[in-house]
Amino acid sequence: MTTYALQTRNLVKKFGGFVATNDVSLNVEAGARHALIGPNGAGKTTLINLLTGFLEPTSGDVILNGEPVTHLAQHQRVKRGLARTFQINRLFADLTVLESVTMAVNERIGIGARFWRPIGAYAEAVDEAAQLLATLRLLDLAHEKTRNLAYGKQRLIEIALALAMKPRVLLLDEPAAGVPTSESRELFETIAALPRDVTILLIEHDMDLVFRFADQISVLVSGALLTGGTPDEIAVNPKVKEVYLGEAISV
Amino acid sequence: MQATLALDLAPIARADRWRPAELAFWLIPVAAYFIFPENLVLLTQIAITALFCLSLDLILGYAGIVSLGHAAFFGLGAYAAGLLAAHGYGDPLIGLAVAAVVTAVLGYVTSFLVLRGADLTRLMVTLGVSMMLYEIANKLTDITGGVDGLQGMEVLPVLGQFEFDLYGKTAYWYAVAVLFVLFWVARKLVHSPFGLSLKGIRLNVGRMPALGAPVNGRLSTVYTIGAAYAGIAGALLAQTTQFVALDVLAFNRSAELLLILVLGGSGSLYGALLGTIVFMSAHHLLSDLNPQYWQFWLGALLVVIVLFARDGVMGGLRGVQRRLDAAFGRTK
Numbered sequence: 195m196t197t198y199a200l201q202t203r204n205l206v207k208k209f210g211g212f213v214a215t216n217d218v219s220l221n222v223e224a225g226a227r228h229a230l231i232g233p234n235g236a237g238k239t240t241l242i243n244l245l246t247g248f249l250e251p252t253s254g255d256v257i258l259n260g261e262p263v264t265h266l267a268q269h270q271r272v273k274r275g276l277a278r279t280f281q282i283n284r285l286f287a288d289l290t291v292l293e294s295v296t297m298a299v300n301e302r303i304g305i306g307a308r309f310w311r312p313i314g315a316y317a318e319a320v321d322e323a324a325q326l327l328a329t330l331r332l333l334d335l336a337h338e339k340t341r342n343l344a345y346g347k348q349r350l351i352e353i354a355l356a357l358a359m360k361p362r363v364l365l366l367d368e369p370a371a372g373v374p375t376s377e378s379r380e381l382f383e384t385i386a387a388l389p390r391d392v393t394i395l396l397i398e399h400d401m402d403l404v405f406r407f408a409d410q411i412s413v414l415v416s417g418a419l420l421t422g423g424t425p426d427e428i429a430v431n432p433k434v435k436e437v438y439l440g441e442a443i444s445v
Numbered sequence: 446m447q448a449t450l451a452l453d454l455a456p457i458a459r460a461d462r463w464r465p466a467e468l469a470f471w472l473i474p475v476a477a478y479f480i481f482p483e484n485l486v487l488l489t490q491i492a493i494t495a496l497f498c499l500s501l502d503l504i505l506g507y508a509g510i511v512s513l514g515h516a517a518f519f520g521l522g523a524y525a526a527g528l529l530a531a532h533g534y535g536d537p538l539i540g541l542a543v544a545a546v547v548t549a550v551l552g553y554v555t556s557f558l559v560l561r562g563a564d565l566t567r568l569m570v571t572l573g574v575s576m577m578l579y580e581i582a583n584k585l586t587d588i589t590g591g592v593d594g595l596q597g598m599e600v601l602p603v604l605g606q607f608e609f610d611l612y613g614k615t616a617y618w619y620a621v622a623v624l625f626v627l628f629w630v631a632r633k634l635v636h637s638p639f640g641l642s643l644k645g646i647r648l649n650v651g652r653m654p655a656l657g658a659p660v661n662g663r664l665s666t667v668y669t670i671g672a673a674y675a676g677i678a679g680a681l682l683a684q685t686t687q688f689v690a691l692d693v694l695a696f697n698r699s700a701e702l703l704l705i706l707v708l709g710g711s712g713s714l715y716g717a718l719l720g721t722i723v724f725m726s727a728h729h730l731l732s733d734l735n736p737q738y739w740q741f742w743l744g745a746l747l748v749v750i751v752l753f754a755r756d757g758v759m760g761g762l763r764g765v766q767r768r769l770d771a772a773f774g775r776t777k
Contacts, residue, residue, distance in 0.1 A: 314460065316638065
């Protein structure tokens with residue numbers, strides 16, 4: 195039997211009269227590289243916000259590792275293994291890279307509210323942060339302030355912060371957005387090298403990245419799931435072609 | 446994973462070590478005592494205001510909570526200690542403790558109001574709370590003395606040993622000692638994981654829940670601590686002057702405090718202390734030189750410092766340090 199890391203059941207989100215998420219039942223298998231694609235305004239970011247708890251759904255359920263988390267706050271879902279990155283960087287401009295990631299590790303191991311001993315006294319957290327930076331080949335930037343980094347590097351910090359949560363499910367919200375092609379290879383390699391036991395849901399516009407990386411693709415159109423399948427199935431699906439071709443013509 | 450990392454962890458592992466410049470800074474209050482023995486009252490006021498400013502720095506400079514009503518806690522602390530001493534409980538340290546507890550309770554309760562909104566709402570809520578307290582103190586003349594102030598305080602010797610004297614020597618050392626101890630505690634706090642998470646919240650509040658941090662809990666905690674610090678500062682003022690005037694709760698005090706913190710450099714503990722020293726010294730000197738129009742020069746000084754030194758006095762000092770380092774070929 196297949197186990198699902200992340201599911202939604204009949205998820206609906208309305209903003210006034212506008213239906214942003216329309217009866218979405220999504221199943222993301224454990225260990226999958228699952229991509230969510232769709233034209234602009236399809237409701238991808240709304241769906242991410244519902245999954246992570248930034249928004250509460252009008253109706254329906256979000257199920258993480260078999261347990262409903264629909265009414266849990268964001269930070270409580272993070273504690274249960276759901277981490278995310280943001281489409282637009284949400285970093286800590288004046289902290290160094292190592293401070294940022296150490297802070298994230300602190301929160302995960304539950305020492306974020308300790309107020310007496312200095313950060314350096316919790317060597318296990320600092321070491322873990324440094325190890326994580328080493329695996330992402332960011333070690334030489336460890337003491338640089340985040341604001342001084344190139345955009346491509348900042349995108350990697352986005353991922354580093356999420357990985358510091360040791361997630362079982364990782365939501366990547368357009369990780370390549372805004373990254374110049376000269377810097378995108380390193381980013382793609384990092385994403386491809388993420389550990390296999392982490393389930394990944396990728397929201398992405400870059401079809402190159404989607405088809406290279408994903409083993410399952412779901413297509414979202416006007417807030418509803420249009421179809422889903424393997425990359426080969428999606429590539430030849432006439433409905434998907436119509437959506438993307440239709441969009442291309444309207445541009 | 447590598448067994449050893451080619452990374453020097455010192456910048457983060459030793460961030461909390463005391464630097465020589467810090468030790469030198471704490472010689473200032475000692476030196477001031479001998480250089481200006483005639484001005485102990487003013488020096489005591491500076492120490493108390495520095496503590497008050499430190500409390501605002503914790504909530505604004507570190508956690509990013511703006512407040513235009515921080516005098517609410519200062520004033521409540523002053524009245525708490527004042528009323529105790531006026532009713533026969535004159536031990537100063539017990540007075541400080543009670544003031545801290547009372548203001549911490551008010552801070553904790555009002556933190557939920559303050560955290561509901563964004564910056565502008567917070568300004569209004571903090572302002573509103575302090576205005577309400579002001580009018581309560583104004584109205585309850587039987588208890589607070591209203592506009593006449595609270596009189597009849599009898600403050601016992603500190604630790605049963607050091608009596609408050611006419612020259613204000615005891616008052617000065619008492620205020621400086623309390624300031625130093627609470628500064629030392631605040632310093633531990635800002636270098637801890639908790640302090641780091643506060644900076645994280647200030648720099649990007651939207652990211653913190655995605656890192657599993659309970660943002661409101663953290664902010665509520667630091668607001669409570671900041672309130673207690675302000676309360677202790679107020680209690681110090683009451684005890685060292687043996688009087689509580691209604692203006693401990695006045696809007697002016699909150700606004701001036703904000704100014705002092707920005708002048709010194711918010712987000713740095715020494716910024717709060719230096720800002721207080723610069724502001725109150727300038728205030729004192731200018732009002733001596735030009736009793737009628739001193740506010741003009743004070744205003745001019747503030748504009749110049751804030752325009753030319755980013756992050757206030759502290760930012761200016763860091764700039765000087767960088768230039769010196771560059772001139773002597775040292776790298777950071």
